[in-house]
Amino acid sequence: MNLKKPVITPSEVRTYTYCPRLYFFEVHVKLGKPLKSKIRMLLGRILHYFREIIARLKGFTVEELIEVDIGPYIMRGKPDYYRVEDGEVFIVEVKSSRGPHTGAWFSDYMQGVAYGFILSRVRRNIREVNVEVKYMRSTARIKVNSEHIALLARILDEINIVKVHGILPYPNRSQAKCNRCIYRDICFKLDEDLEVNIEEPGSWIRDYIHIKS
Numbered sequence: 001m002n003l004k005k006p007v008i009t010p011s012e013v014r015t016y017t018y019c020p021r022l023y024f025f026e027v028h029v030k031l032g033k034p035l036k037s038k039i040r041m042l043l044g045r046i047l048h049y050f051r052e053i054i055a056r057l058k059g060f061t062v063e064e065l066i067e068v069d070i071g072p073y074i075m076r077g078k079p080d081y082y083r084v085e086d087g088e089v090f091i092v093e094v095k096s097s098r099g100p101h102t103g104a105w106f107s108d109y110m111q112g113v114a115y116g117f118i119l120s121r122v123r124r125n126i127r128e129v130n131v132e133v134k135y136m137r138s139t140a141r142i143k144v145n146s147e148h149i150a151l152l153a154r155i156l157d158e159i160n161i162v163k164v165h166g167i168l169p170y171p172n173r174s175q176a177k178c179n180r181c182i183y184r185d186i187c188f189k190l191d192e193d194l195e196v197n198i199e200e201p202g203s204w205i206r207d208y209i210h211i212k213s
């Protein structure tokens with residue numbers, strides 16, 4: 001009997017929080033990314049590279065693999081960069097996109113919360129976790145509180161259900177998201193064929209678009 005625990009990464013937390021249905025497709029369908037998206041990723045990587053050099057000069061730890069076993073699953077990932085100072089963790093997430101008018105997109109922020117949670121478990125005497133999301137034209141700085149950790153726990157449980165049991169979750173639709181989604185046709189067709197009258201996993205996420213700094 002294979003007792004290997006599922007691994008959940010903060011990047012998965014971001015994708016699930018952006019659109020739970022997209023997360024399902026990325027795990028269970030896995031279409032290749034189109035060229036445009038590959039080019040965007042490459043440009044993002046170049047931007048990251050230059051920002052990483054500056055972060056190292058400022059004393060941040062860059063792209064270090066961190067991991068914690070939290071019981072039903074293992075959380076593992078590499079934060080863009082972080083620093084621990086007098087019991088405070090500062091996590092920095094760099095995005096090559098634009099942020100909302102104020103604060104951070106909920107999905108980007110929850111990715112940072114997931115890294116902060118892992119670090120608070122692997123480092124001793126952490127009193128406070130701060131997440132900074134750096135967009136192309138703005139930066140959001142948010143102090144993690146107990147409500148954010150409770151939301152993370154809910155997201156992790158739902159990811160586990162979708163990943164391990166293949167349950168189809170909520171499509172967090174918006175014109176901007178769906179128009180550029182490679183799973184758009186299959187996603188809309190699925191909803192035509194399904195008569196869903198029950199609350200799907202992840203439907204609560206529609207109430208969380210961005211989070212204020």
Ligand code: SF4
Nearest residue numbers: 019022171178181187
């Ligand atoms: S089409 Fe829209 S709702 Fe469906 S997976 Fe893509 S982003 Fe999510």
